Amino acid sequence: MSFLLIAEQVLNGVQFGIMLFLMAAGLTLIFGIMDFVNLTHGSLYMLGAFFGAKSLEWLAAATGWNSPTAQTILFVVAVIAGVLATVVLGAIIERGIFRRLYAGSHLDHVLATFGLLLFFNEFAKILFGSEPIDVPKPPLLIKPIEIIPGINYSSYRLAITAVGIAVVIGLYVLISRTRIGMLIRAGASNREMVTGLGININRLYTLVFALGAGLAALAGIMTTPLTSVQVGIGEEIMILTFVVIVIGGIGSIRGAFIASIAIGIIDTIGRFLLPSWLGYTAGPALASMAIYLAMAAVLFFRPSGLFAPGRG
Amino acid sequence: MSEPALQIENLTKRFGALIANDGVDLEVLHGELHAVIGPNGAGKTTLVSQLGGELAPNEGRIVFKGRDITHLPVHERALMGLARSYQITSVIPSFTALDNVALAAQAIDGHSYRFWRPARSARHLNDKSSAILEEIGLGARMNVLARNMSHGEHRLLEIAMALATDPTLLLLDEPTAGMGPAATEEMIGFLRTLKARHAILLVEHDMDVVFSLADRISVLVNGGRIATDVPEKIRTDKQVRRAYLGDKADTLTVDRKKP
């Protein structure tokens, strides 16, 4: 097995891991701060991708620009549009529906968000059709880049990894260096205290949810040129995100980061190696087993996750 | 019996830099009511949690009926005869008082992997449970759902449940917490009837209760035990008065009016 091939898969794994982290960060914050089980996170990923794809179509048609640079700019604009649209949607559903559910049990959360997920899937089907939409890579990022002399790697993947890392750094700064971040951290360990400080807890929750929605949408849109957009893409990554959070511990951003990268690499390498080792026509399906085995192992030794912040 | 029911040796529990229990040594003799007192933050709750098995000590050991139970899981300690009541009421809200106590009695009545006959048809469990409830004063409220009972009744139910497991040692964590004076009096009367039948480790804030009942008192301050003696000696111990009460020294000298 060539070293280059493995190295490429590892890089792909890191890239996938960063995308996973965007999902996991939002979800673990929502779990940790609002104690809210949110099954619609995958739908936000999907809707973000749809909004982005449609924005790009519309922009391309409306402006008629076709130089590579212009098309790349349109792509970036479409990404931003998609994220914004999803953030707004997220804020709306949080204020309109979820806010009323926080007082309920986890089962209530699960069922209500499940209902919303079913609704969004149909909604997307009606609005965008059942056929997958292919989103082209921005022209400037089509040609591979030489990262080390002699070794080429997809420049698009590099770009989104870079964006992802920028977001990670931004999140870190937000959470640990700003006042909002302090409130978020405080809210994660002691809800009553934060309310007692006179902070409008409702607004904080909406903000956290919108942030999570935006991150999910970003991950969704950026991944679309690599896969395609269709109803159902959110579910699979959401389940993986759950696994990340279980391994990383609810409420722990650090844990989510480490677990995301680990799982991203394991999943990618697993999909790549396992089929040829096991010799079935099992394909990618069985490759995912590696993740679940890892999860089972973690559960066996540390049921609250590897990095769960100690709750009082 | 001269061997203590419970021996705590050098029990230490740390939470990061905070030392909640610092090398605590303590013993409870069979038939003794040994009270543990101390200001807030002294480490009483941590001690009880370690004895119950919910917290694992960093150092030291716990010996119960001659057996080292330091690493024994919670449920096995109960089966050995160590029963506890909780400071913050911990019953089964959706069960009646009778079913709550019957659940406790059931725990020592063989295994409960019985899937067919109704639990309520076990007459011996019901008889035992209603007898305990009568004795503790909840006889008339047997069929009331626990969630519909008052706070004072909850405190009694807590103890009734602990008693139903035929314990050797009762670990009572502030049984009179939140109770008014009349209810507290009744509780004192009831606990007095328990003395000699069971070894009791009583954690309490209410000095009336402590001084009416205790055979010996241990005082915890800042995680460490600073004194253990009979009540009269503790009452006059300078170290205790200083550490515990400061200028409220006279509450330690209130005389209990014996019934």
Added chain:
Amino acid sequence: MEKRNPLLFGARRFDLRHWVMLGGLLILLIVPIVGDAYVMRVASRIVILAMIAVSLDILLGYGGLISFGHAMFLGSGGYVVGVLAYLGIQNGFVAYTAAILLSVVLALVVGYLVLRTTGVYFIMITLAFAQMLYYVANGVRIGEDYGGDEGLPLPGRSPLFGLLDFNQPAVLHYFCVAILVVVLIVSYKLINSRFGRVLQAAKDNERRVRSLGYNTFRYRLVAFMISGGIAGLAGALHMNLQKFVSPDELHWVISGDLLIMVIVGGAKSLIGPVLGTAVFVFLEEVISGITEHWMIVFGPLLILVVMFGREGIYGFLRPKDEDR
């Protein structure tokens, strides 16, 4: 406290619930006589899924364990029948027994890992495990033509004891109704037994139950296994009904559907989930006949039920003065 009558499923007197139950039973009994093949198929499907819903209620309503992976047993039961058929074993007794046993073993393995977690983790982990089995079913092919995403067929329904020929739909239907009644009775006894008492107490206050001397992990594991076994049997019956099993039955959306059936019908009642299943399947058949986008209606409906419908259909039927 007034005497509760076990013949009336623990109620004090004959009330609206019992009318509904009797009515439902009556309908199920006359469907093969007055209904056509399609209606009977739907009715049988309701009965089979109701069994799984009841088994889930044991875990959820009485045990407080929110399993988002119960579809794994629907699948395990079905696949056992399918694999045995592929291997040439058509004996109904063997097939059903194997389905139950293997589902119980599956529940033991999964439960052993999953029951270490609580709350939110438990929900997510059961979902993930069920999905893992979906991937396995999707990926593993048996022989050249079977398995994988195409599922497994059943050439003929497995006869039971050589007597009951389930290729006659009415026979299968009545058999399923009988099994459902048995499941309800067994579940009722289980809930009220000593075992059930421990399980229900642990739902309210696990910490306390442990400190009384119960190894709650083990009790819950056994409950998980019993529930899985019942659902596995239903899975085998389902496979016989459809003469087909596919990975789709293991998909987590199905687990979600099962939860909906329990909650809409009314958790912690055993009968409620049966009603919930009937409503769910009925709506699914009716509305999907009108439009393929029936989820647009159903999704929001579900949200409303969660927000406002406190105890489901069963809660609506039972007398208001009854203690729960």
